[in-house]
Amino acid sequence: MNNPSRSVTILLALGVIALAVFPRFGESFYVDLVVRMMILGIFAMSLDLLIGFTGLISFGHAAFFGLSGYLLAISTPETGPVSIWLALPLCLLGSALAALVIGWFSVRTSGIYFIMITLAFAQMLFYFFNDNTALGGSDGLFIYFKPGVSVGGVTLLNLDNVNTLYYVVLASLIGAYALLRVILRSPFGRVIQGIRANEARTRALGFATFRYKLVSFVIAGTLAGFAGFLQGVHGGIMSPAYLGWHESGTVLMMVILGGIGTLYGAVLGAFAMVFLQDWFQELTEHWLLLMGGFVIAVVLFLPNGIAGLPHQIGALFTRRTARPPPERHGE
Amino acid sequence: MILMTFLIQLLNSVQYGFLLFLVASGLTLIFGIMGIINLAHGAFYMLGAYLVYWLTGITDNLLYAVLLGLPIMLAIGFFIERFAISFLYRRDHLYQVLLTYGLILVLNEVQKILWGTDYHSVPIPEILGGSLPLTENQVYPVYRLFISLVCLAVAAGLYVLIGRTRLGMMIRAGSVNREMVEALGINVRRLFTVLFSLGAALAGFAGMVDAPVSSVYPGMGDQILIVSFVVVVIGGIGSVKGAFIGAMLVGLADTFGEVLLPDVASVMVYATMTVVLIWRPRGLFGRA
Numbered sequence: 001m002n003n004p005s006r007s008v009t010i011l012l013a014l015g016v017i018a019l020a021v022f023p024r025f026g027e028s029f030y031v032d033l034v035v036r037m038m039i040l041g042i043f044a045m046s047l048d049l050l051i052g053f054t055g056l057i058s059f060g061h062a063a064f065f066g067l068s069g070y071l072l073a074i075s076t077p078e079t080g081p082v083s084i085w086l087a088l089p090l091c092l093l094g095s096a097l098a099a100l101v102i103g104w105f106s107v108r109t110s111g112i113y114f115i116m117i118t119l120a121f122a123q124m125l126f127y128f129f130n131d132n133t134a135l136g137g138s139d140g141l142f143i144y145f146k147p148g149v150s151v152g153g154v155t156l157l158n159l160d161n162v163n164t165l166y167y168v169v170l171a172s173l174i175g176a177y178a179l180l181r182v183i184l185r186s187p188f189g190r191v192i193q194g195i196r197a198n199e200a201r202t203r204a205l206g207f208a209t210f211r212y213k214l215v216s217f218v219i220a221g222t223l224a225g226f227a228g229f230l231q232g233v234h235g236g237i238m239s240p241a242y243l244g245w246h247e248s249g250t251v252l253m254m255v256i257l258g259g260i261g262t263l264y265g266a267v268l269g270a271f272a273m274v275f276l277q278d279w280f281q282e283l284t285e286h287w288l289l290l291m292g293g294f295v296i297a298v299v300l301f302l303p304n305g306i307a308g309l310p311h312q313i314g315a316l317f318t319r320r321t322a323r324p325p326p327e328r329h330g331e
Numbered sequence: 332m333i334l335m336t337f338l339i340q341l342l343n344s345v346q347y348g349f350l351l352f353l354v355a356s357g358l359t360l361i362f363g364i365m366g367i368i369n370l371a372h373g374a375f376y377m378l379g380a381y382l383v384y385w386l387t388g389i390t391d392n393l394l395y396a397v398l399l400g401l402p403i404m405l406a407i408g409f410f411i412e413r414f415a416i417s418f419l420y421r422r423d424h425l426y427q428v429l430l431t432y433g434l435i436l437v438l439n440e441v442q443k444i445l446w447g448t449d450y451h452s453v454p455i456p457e458i459l460g461g462s463l464p465l466t467e468n469q470v471y472p473v474y475r476l477f478i479s480l481v482c483l484a485v486a487a488g489l490y491v492l493i494g495r496t497r498l499g500m501m502i503r504a505g506s507v508n509r510e511m512v513e514a515l516g517i518n519v520r521r522l523f524t525v526l527f528s529l530g531a532a533l534a535g536f537a538g539m540v541d542a543p544v545s546s547v548y549p550g551m552g553d554q555i556l557i558v559s560f561v562v563v564v565i566g567g568i569g570s571v572k573g574a575f576i577g578a579m580l581v582g583l584a585d586t587f588g589e590v591l592l593p594d595v596a597s598v599m600v601y602a603t604m605t606v607v608l609i610w611r612p613r614g615l616f617g618r619a
Contacts, residue, residue: 117605119557120564124602127598127601130597252425252429260425295436298429299433300415303422
């Protein structure tokens, strides 16, 4: 599962090309929509590192996403932009630190306890921001100015321009994917995948699995923070809803919808979810009903996500390839 | 005087704790025995509250409304177990979380379609409408005491059901070793259906008796769901006794947190859980 097959690689390359030329043809509304999809794609990939490769099901991953967005909002003054060289490191360090603390408590538990404790920590942060009137309470904070990207007084990028932002986010998406691939191919990546397959055996081989899981949690949290930073830049507002459990549930859904443990599946899932949300919202004001029904249908009929769909369709035609039984994570 | 304030807060904690216990006991049984993480459990609480709001509007009587509402809750639990949950018994927790998450979205939206997004109140029955004078200027509402007593009765009933009846024996055995119970010829599928419906009715009942004091509003299930999960995790998953102790602890932490440390009150509950989990990673009464 480590490296995608050749046909997948070709499809991914085509996808990147399509994304690269998209702003030339798409209306600005859709350019904006795709920016959101790509940001959530980075967010979903960071969660896939935990679920699909480390075997840790986090139900509080939005905590890092939202926390980072809040750090950007707090560091942006009301009178002008903050320098990206200050804001970005602050957001990344902040979410890394939060992930270190939360992870230190959480990764010693497993299974359902891990799901619940990550949820509880995320809720703690949610209420911290929700109840804190100095930080805007439940309305959140506006980010009036997008961070300035300049060196020695020369502006390198103008993030106010939607096309510039689009390409920055696209480059970030590709960079995040490449970074995760490198990490997964490294000895560290082998160990965390060993933990997912069989933690007891990995420990028996002499690896301090606690530390590996913690590092994986911190990497995932930091990357989620990076996505949260981009969300803050793009959306211009940060509210407690971004770290609530609905957000955590949505990103979990993206990973599963796309296909767990493939990375690109998480991105596909993010694209599909944002597209569906947008579409359902246009259809009816009760779009959550459709969304819920869709989620249920995916769980019941699409156990391996979109990325597993070709295989699933193939299995319909060949009798030999039975679908592998779904695995159970350790309880 | 300070003693009386303390007493009132203590009563409030216990009353909140009892309500949490009704929701959490179903949750912990469903997880401990069926192995299902049911995120939709809070939605059952909400449905119970809305049912009682709707039925008191028709019958003009809280008791009748509850008596009519309970069978409806049992039926809802039955259908959801049969047509959704029962497909998940052999699947990873991840998929259970997702499917029941989808159920929340559906149930919340159904509620909005049926009853709208306004806040509603349910009148407290006249006999229970009074207040007990504790000191010259401090009173305690009778209805809150009534909630505690009713919940205590239900908890006692649950204790007898689990500890003294044949069904309870199956439930206890099922929580220890599901395969063995199955091998002994007990219809585990049916046991699961009964258990899930019972859990739904318990959560719904909590929503019903709480409706007159908490008012009825959209999303009320989400709040209690998360807190109930904290209760279950503190108590140890699958342990009804743990759920009881956990519910009381959370009730105390929440109520006294609000009085003593109002700025960080909502964090108190989660902080309590974190402390317990550092001390005992599987909860107070969890099996290793």
